[in-house]
Amino acid sequence: MTRLYQAVLRDPAAPISIRLRRTFSEWVERKGFPPPGAARAMVEAEAGRARLTMERRGDCGRYTLDEPHGEGHLRTRVTYTESVPGMTGWVIVTVDRHEGREPERQRREPYRRGRREPERRERREPAVVSVPGFLPAYLRTARISDGGIQVEDGPVVLDEEGMERFVPVMTEPRRRMPILVLSVDPQNPEAVRARADYLAGAVTGAGLVVRLADLRAQNRFNKAMGKELGVFGGGIRTYLAPFDPAEERHPRRHPPMGAAMIRDQGDAALDRIAVGAVGDTVHREFPADVQRTLHVVYRVLAGRADLGEIAEAARPPAKTDSAREELRRRMMAMTRRPAPAPAGETGGTGGTGGTGAVSAGRQGPPPSEKAAVITENAVITENTEKKETGKNEETGENVRNGQALSGGGAPLSGVEEIAQVVADMVVKELRGDLDTALGLATSSQASAGDLAGVLRELHTLRAHLSGLRDIVAERRGETPLANGGGDPPAADTGSLREEYRLLTEEYAEAVTSARKLTERVRWLEGRLAAAGQPVYGVPEETPVFEPASLVAVLIEARESLRHIVVGDTDGAAARLDLDHPAQSRTWAAKAWDSLRALEDFARARSGGEFSGGFYEWCSHGSSGRLTIPTGMLSMRESKSVVTRAKFSDRRTFAVPPEVNPGGQVLMESHVKLRPVGYPAPRMYFHDDSGGATGKIWIGYLGEHLPNTRTN
DSSP states (O other), X not given: OEEEEEEEEEOOSSOHHHHHHHHHHHHHHHXXXXXXXXXXXXXEEEETTEXXXXXXXXXXXXXXXXXXXXXXXEEEEEEEEOOBTTBOOEEEEEEEEEOOOOOHHHHHGGGOXXXXXXXXXXXXXXXXXXXXXXXXXXXXXXXXXXXTEEOOSXXXXXXXXXXXXXXXXXXXXXXXXXXEEEOOOTTOHHHHHHHHHHHHHHHTTTOEEEEEOSHHHHHHHHHHHOTTSOOOTTOEEEEOSSOOTTTOSOGGGSOEEOHHHHHHHTHHHHHHHHHHHHHHHHTOOOOHHHHHHHXXXXXXXXXXXXXXXXXXHHSOOOOOOOHHHHHHHHHHHHHOOOOOOOTTOOOOXXXXXXXXXXXXXXXXXXXXXXXXXXXXXXXXXXETTOOOEEEOTTTXXXXXXXXXXXXXXXXXXXXXXXXXXXXXXHHHHSHHHHHHHHHHHTOTTOOHHHHHHHHHHHHHHHHHHHHHHHHHHHTTTSOTTGGGGTOOOOOSSSHHHHHHHHXXXXXXXXXXXXXXXXXXXXXXXXXXXXXXXXXTTOOOSSOOOOOOSHHHHHHHHHHHOTTEEEOSOHHHHHHHHHHOHHHHHHHHXXXXXXXXXXXXXXXXXXXTSOOSOHHHHHHTOOTTOOOOOGGGEEOOOOHHHHTOHHHHGGGEEEOOTTTOTTSEEEOOOEEESSSSSSSOOEEEEEEETTSSSXXXXXXXXXXXXXXXXXX
């Protein structure tokens, strides 16, 4: 499936359903469908090979039209919900192209060994899709907007007087759709009007077409844009979002097309402009409130949720503490210690699951107060008023003074010992994270960039503390960080251990240096191609991200890779960072390379530039394409793993309903960050780059998951 069109429209005029249903019904009637009954909650009809479904439930609804298209079909889908407190009603319109299925043998051919590779499929240019015919009529029914600007059903003519009102529209931070500006063509003014009408019809709902009225308007517009961002001589320029002419460093990001090319190629040139504009909006993420409510609308339509849940989901999340207060709270929580027991306290005995009595003459805080040793998500409490003696009702183990006795009588760690374990591990494993975060937080000249750095460090610290909690829970009564967290078994002398450690650190440094050099070469090649002259010695325009840990990689991927969505796997990644600090830097480098290659692949595939899978992408690499060695890839799991629930369940991870209505999917494809040995980290992913979301979904990054060869 390939998404060809997407529009997110805000409609404040209630009710949406009446106007939307009327205009949509008129459109499908022209296609041969019978008039849908306005009183019916569910309409299903067929006209030739086309099929129509219209459903509504309360204040939300969904229309789906499937029409034959070549060997597959086109699916137009309209989903809407009315306004609720805190959110303006929205309408999502999408057009997807579903290709015909290939024969099973042909689809499996590239993965069979010992056979000649099939010929590469010819690259197809994205098709120009007609905008759903009901949209212009629907846009005329109310003042409908997208990202803070009004959506028009035709071109807008901009004169000199309207320039002051229009420039803020272009720089509106909430703007999502591109703006196509047509300049004046002194040779043929009528041709510009015709081009504006053509483009407006091709991008309705997904773009705004603006035609400059005359040379005075054009001159004033270009003065506001600056010399590198103007448009003139009958040319057309597409201004993508976000946009600020005062801070734009890459003018070519807003592609122009000259009048000569438009005259020579005619409608084909205009089609290229329209495809570029619509393609920019196709895979844009939905606004936050739409993301929160969309899955609830799906559940309401399926009868699994109430209408009231839409309003609940529309409420913005509560504001979190400031970065400094958050850091202070976590530091204080980690350093708090139990209050000493007052002198003269006597213990008592209790029945099963009971507690001892407190001496009558005791002085101290009221019985409700407790001292705590707190990690990120774990709280170990000790009542300062009483000691517990008895049995644990769940396990049946003897309990005395907060310590559980194992069957063999060996006591596990008490509160004080666990506190010492936490302190030792924080000093040994999180020293760098804490120093960086505290340094940023205590800066007297903190700027917006510093605050972003604080938040990044807090995210890393949060994941590491969560992993630390799990390790402490497992190692109660054991020596912290036994066996060095990944060092080789002890030898007769310490020389082998020290040599191994040094070699591991040197290898990690070599990997980092190689990455920086690779990025440098790639940047220089781009500059040489653009400038046609040597540019050695010029500093890079953007800093290269150097992955220091797996958790840092996940945080960076969430912030900078727009085609990658990382699931809830921070805990598993943090455990690798803490248990294997020497190797985690090397694994982080491989994970970052893999995520960047997946991002490059997803961008190309979702944009129609590549039609194969990620294995083909890497095996047929070309210059300028980010790939990883195919030896690191495994696109399938063994039959014994897939068919046995205890193994397949561990490889099933959450995805949104657009990817799978069930909310989760078995992820077989994975990247091997270390091919063999222990712990042999793996990164599991699901490829939906050619699907509804156009993204790669990362389900897991952590230790090797269980299979038939693991204990």
